[in-house]
Amino acid sequence: MNAPENFLADLPAFDNSFAALPEDFYTRLPPQPLPDPYVVGVSDEVLDLLGLPADLPKHPQFADLFAGNRLLPGSEPLAAVYSGHQFGVWAGQLGDGRAHLLGGLRNGRGHWEIQLKGAGRTPYSRGADGRAVLRSSIREFLCSEAMAGLGVPTTRALCVIGSDHPVRREEIETAAVVTRVAPGFVRFGSFEHWASRDRDAEVRRLADYVIDTFRPECRDAANPYDALLRDVARRTGELIAHWMAVGFMHGVMNTDNMSILGLTLDYGPFGFMEAFDAGHICNHSDTYGRYSYRNQPHVAQWNLYCLADAFLPLLKRPEIARAAVDETYGEAFETTFERLMRAKLGLREGLPDDEQFIGETFGFLQQHRPDFTLFFRMLSKLPAAVHGPERAKTDAPLRDQFVDRAACDAWLDNWRARLAQTPWEDESRQTAMLNANPKYVLRNWLAEQAIRQAKAGDFSEVARLLACLRRPYDEQPEYEDYATLPPDWASGLEVSCSS
């Protein structure tokens, strides 16, 4: 087989645009080697995105490359500095404590930065070990790709490389490295870092970098920095609307985990809503529920105000910075959320009362707590009109999700009445609804199953789950077991910040 360098010779040249920023923005340093690495999982889609050959993962040195043991030709590894607010409190300097940016490249499909997460200590590790465990790396890998499959903006993951190298958490686990891929990894906290130090020139330099590299259209605006802040606020609004519509909970929406490009970033104790509860807290470490499902839209806005404060050196007046958020975020969130909810409910066109109906629907879900994903998937298959005695039979799959079947019937009556106001032939509507309501999401217990097998040396479940989550809106009878309520053993599962 060819040396990996020969495969990699076909890669577009790295441009390493982030490394072209002044040295204050990062520390250059190589990843720390990981002994005897092995491949745990690979995303064929991300290989393709990068223009890498499909059989590269079979190369004996693939694991070495993405464990950080050998450098990709052209890479200039570095760890970036940032700061941030964690759980609502200013946390001061943070930074890539366990992430190495290898570099960036541009190809026909965009600009891609490649980052190793878990490849050892950096000057920003703050006493921690710079490693990530297999458990959290598999979760990040699978969820990044699952979110992409769902159509939610996200960083991607190329692969997980494991090693038997021990890592101490609550117990001894083993190390792994996830290769993350995204147009960029700049965070709200990257701006807060410089603003908190009154380093106005650096705030400007970073904003210029983001505009020039990712948002050149902002240059045409009367005030490019105002345009950039509005762009971030709009994309963040759209992002959170997508999260809410698929029942995703991030778990740690600190400002250092918020992407300036509006991507889902830093997968840790995330979760997908199962039995619906708007107050659900997916992160066991989040004692007061700051990042509960229902708080996500509000918290994102709070985070945007932190970013707006960091933009003050550029926008001068607080009211201008705040207005950039106020005039953009809420509107983007609401418009997107309503559009996604209409699609989920099969409403062909919008009507003025839809907001109220959507609100009532959430109230109904809150009261009766059906599985969020199964509810909308089953709803997608129901006919718009039902006749007397047949009704119980037609609606049975959905009704059976409820203890109080009469309440389900009453809500279905309202739904059907609403459907009748904007008639849509059943088959087309059902197809549209099935494309808006996933059958498969990365439930905690599914990830846990794959993790348990991987810990025992069998990575086939990681691959199987990934293959299914690629096409979450398709019926895939071979994966029927993934579209069920959590089994009893999963009731005690908890995820925390430990990763």
Ligand code: AMP
């Ligand atoms: P997180 O809550 O995972 O987003 O992490 C917050 C900060 O802690 C970031 O600056 C991380 O890079 C850093 N961090 C988390 N875990 C580790 C670790 N095991 N080693 C070094 N830094 C870490």
Ligand code: MG
């Ligand atoms: Mg983070």
